[in-house]
Amino acid sequence: MSKDRLYIDMLNKLLNLEIKSNNIYIGENHYYGSKRVFGGRVLCQALAAASKTVTNRLVHSLHSYFLRPGNAKLPIEYEVEISRDGRSFSSRRVIAKQKNKTLFNMSASFHVKEDGEEHQSIMPDVTNYNNLNNLEELSQKDIFSNIPDNYFRLMTNNFPFEIRPINPTDIISKVPVKPIRNVWVKYKSKLSNIENIHYCLLSYLSDFFLLGTANLPYSVLSNNLKLQMASLDHSIWFHRPCRVDEWLLYSMESPNACSSRGFSIGKFFNSKGVLIASVAQEGLIRFI
Numbered sequence: 001m002s003k004d005r006l007y008i009d010m011l012n013k014l015l016n017l018e019i020k021s022n023n024i025y026i027g028e029n030h031y032y033g034s035k036r037v038f039g040g041r042v043l044c045q046a047l048a049a050a051s052k053t054v055t056n057r058l059v060h061s062l063h064s065y066f067l068r069p070g071n072a073k074l075p076i077e078y079e080v081e082i083s084r085d086g087r088s089f090s091s092r093r094v095i096a097k098q099k100n101k102t103l104f105n106m107s108a109s110f111h112v113k114e115d116g117e118e119h120q121s122i123m124p125d126v127t128n129y130n131n132l133n134n135l136e137e138l139s140q141k142d143i144f145s146n147i148p149d150n151y152f153r154l155m156t157n158n159f160p161f162e163i164r165p166i167n168p169t170d171i172i173s174k175v176p177v178k179p180i181r182n183v184w185v186k187y188k189s190k191l192s193n194i195e196n197i198h199y200c201l202l203s204y205l206s207d208f209f210l211l212g213t214a215n216l217p218y219s220v221l222s223n224n225l226k227l228q229m230a231s232l233d234h235s236i237w238f239h240r241p242c243r244v245d246e247w248l249l250y251s252m253e254s255p256n257a258c259s260s261r262g263f264s265i266g267k268f269f270n271s272k273g274v275l276i277a278s279v280a281q282e283g284l285i286r287f288i
Contacts, residue, residue, distance in 0.1 A: 010160050011160065011191075011201075013028040013029075014027075014028075014041065014044050014045065014048075014200070014201075014204065015044070015045075015048050015197060015200060015201075016028075017045060017048055017049055017052070017078065020077065023053060023079065023080040023081070023082065024077060024078070024079050024080070025045075025048075025049040025052065025077070025078045025080070026075050026076070026077055026078070027041075027045035027048075027049070027075060027076045027077075027078060028075055029072060029073050029074055029075055029076075035069075035071070035072060036069040036070060036071075036072060037069065037070035037071065037072050037076070037103065038072065038207065039066055039207040039231045039234065040203065040204040040205065040206065040207035040208065041076075041204065042064075042066070042070070042076065042096055042103065042104045043062070043064065043106075043203040043204065043206070043207060043234060043236075044200045044201065044203045044204035045076065045078060045096075045200075046062075046064070046078055046094040046096055046104065046106045046108075047059060047062060047094075047106075047108060047199065047200050047203050048196070048200045049078035049080050049094055050080050050092040050094050050106070050108045050110075051110075051196045051199075051200070052080075053080050053082055053092060054090050054092065054110045056112065057089075057090050057110035057111055057112050058110060058111065058113070058195055058196070058199065058238070059108055059109070059110050059111075059196075059199050059238055060109055060110065060111040060237065060238050061108070061109050061235070061236065061237045061238065062106055062107065062108040062109075062203070062235065062236050063106065063107050063108075063233075063234075063235045064104060064105065064106035064107075064233060064234050064235070065104065065105055065106075065232065065233045066103070066104050066230070066231045066232060066233065066234070067102055067103055067104060067105065068098075068101060068102070068103045068104075069103075069230070070096075070098050070103040070104075071098060074098055074099075075098075076096050076097070076098055076103065077096070077097045077098070078094055078095070078096050079094065079095045079097070080092055080093070080094050081093040081094070081095075083107075088111060088112050088114070089109055089110065089111055089112075090109070090110040091107065091108070091109050091110075092107070092108050092109075092110070093105070093106070093107050093108075094106045094107075094108065120239070120274070120275040121267060121275055122273070123249060123251070123269040123273040123275070124182060124249070124251050126166050126182050126249065126251075127166055129164050129184035129247050129271070132164040132165070132166065132184065133164065133168070134162050134163060134164045135159075135162075135163045135164075135165070138165070138168050160187060160188055160189070161185055161186065161187055161188065161205065161244075162185065162186055162187075162188050163183055163184070163185050163208075164183065164184040164185070165181075165182070165183045165184075166181075166182040166183065166184070167181070167182070176216070176217045176218065177216050177217065178216065178217070179213050179214055179215075179216045179217055179253055179254035179255075179257075179264075180213070180216075180252070180253045180254075181209055181212075181213045181216065181251075181252045181253075182249060182250070182251050182252070183208075183209060183249075183250050184247050184248070184249055184250075185205055185208075185244075185247070185248055185250055186244065186245060186246055186247045186248060187201065187244045187245040188245075189245065190245055191243070191244065191245040195241060198241075198242050198243055198244050198245075199238055199242075201244045202236075202238070202242060202244055202248075202268065202276070202277060203236060205244065205248075205250065206234070206236055206250075206266065206268075206277070206279045207231065207234065207281075208250075209250070209252060210252055210264045210266050210279060210281050211229060211231055211262060211264060211281060211283035211285070212229075213252040213253065213254045213264045213266075214254035214257050214262025214263065214264045214283070214285060215227075215229070215262060215285055216254070217257075218285075218287075226287060226288055227285070227286070227287055227288070228284060228285075228286040228287075228288055229283060229284060229285055229286075230283060230284045231281060231283045231284075232261070232281075232282050232283050232284060233281065233282050234279070234280075234281045235279065235280045235281070236277055236278070236279050237277060237278045237279075238276075238277050239275055239276060239277055239278065240274060240275065240276055240277075241276075242268070242270060242276040242277070243270075246270065246271065247270070247271045248268050248269065248270055248271075248276065249268070249269045249270075249271070250266055250267075250268055251266065251267045251268075251269065252264055252265070252266040252267075253265060253266075257285060260284060260285060260286045260287075261282050261283065261284060261285065262282065262283055262284075262285040263280075263281070263282045264280070264281050264282075264283075265278070265279065265280045265281075266278070266279035266280075266281075267279070
């Protein structure tokens with residue numbers, strides 16, 4: 001099977017939800033080597049389910065809670081509640097379940113296209129993606145030789161996104177570093193012009209590296225058996241249209257950690273410096 005065909009199959013597993021009944025959808029499993037469901041998968045599929053109940057409006061924000069870990073090898077059921085359809089905004093609530101147990105809930109709001117005044121944050125001055133190695137190339141370097149094979153498995157084993165970290169050593173740092181991280185990312189093949197596809201995939205990408213940024217000052221790899229990490233909540237504000245098949249900078253920082261919880265924020269910029277979306281997440285960081 002060609003790489004492009006493989007990427008399309010993976011995309012279909014994420015976005016092509018099966019209709020079970022009225023406003024209830026089934027998302028296929030997205031197994032990547034971990035027993036737990038990847039949070040980005042649930043975000044992506046929950047938004048895809050909610051989007052199927054809305055016409056002529058695009059998501060502008062979502063706010064979610066992760067309640068149970070879930071089984072990565074099993075499908076997930078998404079039940080969409082149509083909370084309100086107003087003149088400008090539509091509100092949806094989504095509950096994700098496995099074996100009749102709630103894993104996740106999300107509220108999402110959709111907005112008609114409107115013009116208005118604009119301002120935005122300035123994109124950080126970082127190295128251009130053309131001058132950086134991707135994760136596949138980095139995984140072969142000596143500095144990563146002591147990392148367990150499964151550490152890179154998700155993002156290097158036929159992964160449909162290319163990821164180029166600005167400072168690769170923060171992935172494996174054994175000394176405390178500032179809780180700041182920047183990575184370039186894009187989908188490896190050309191995608192449809194349907195805007196909802198790009199928003200859903202941006203939701204998927206938003207769960208990579210974000211919580212780990214809060215762990216950078218403590219120089220402990222996320223696969224350490226003495227470290228327990230889990231996403232607790234996740235919010236995204238979609239500011240402007242984007243294409244995930246073009247290079248995006250994901251700029252992350254963690255302004256706070258306390259009480260075994262780390263708080264991180266992120267911003268997606270396109271290569272021209274336009275702010276696409278903002279992200280916030282709090283997660284469990286417990287040393288056991």
